[in-house]
Amino acid sequence: MSDARLIGAGWKSISLIDVVDSVTFTVWLCGCNLSCPFCHNWKLAGNNPERCDFLDNRRLLEDVEASRGLIDFLHVTGGEPLVQYIELGKLLRTLKESYGIEVSLNTNLTLTSPLSRIIEEDLVDHLATDFKVPPDKMFGLSSLLAQKLWQKYEEGLSLVADHQLPLELRIPIAKFTTPELLGEYLRRVERSLSRLSKLVIVINPLLGEPATTPRDREWCSSHCNPSNDRLDEIAESVKKLGFEVKIKKWVLG
């Protein structure tokens, strides 16, 4: 039994949509160090008591036990899970030692010291991250802080590459995302991406209302819900840089 005291919003025993081509047991944790204006999990990110509470470890592990033969990964997402890295480490140790489960971590990659500890201890087998560019528009923080955290993001990617971990790189597309903008940032991390053992790039439209309730509805009404033509244009440009790409398209009713 794990003695982790994690604050989260719950879990789903079987999910087909959280990691590409994988079945996951997905756990949502609370808290985040970014403030992305398009975030639709902003209540989790902000530790809102309406959604967030201590997770019941006993029930969580019972559900893991019941699902373990049916899943590829236990996927931890949020919020930003590494905000609670000490308690998260306790849970992941239990999952590895007592259940032999493969772990996937969805992280914004900016908390590099906690990330390094979790990776060095071999507690994670797969990572997923958003490639949010430009950071001063997407992180919801001051330009200065966003630039500093972008440096951390680049370090985080390099760390993942150093350890040869598979990565799902999700690129959120806003109306202002252009092939030129994306290409500029992808070239900055090209070396890390080329060293990964496995890379899946997913083009994700930023969805606003009515599909989601974003943190900043005004920001999203200007910048979310890009056209499918824009998604195709971006996907083509990423392919031209030599990457394989998947596109998520949504039909908005």
Ligand code: SF4
């Ligand atoms: S989108 Fe992710 S990184 Fe950004 S505020 Fe929400 S939970 Fe945090």
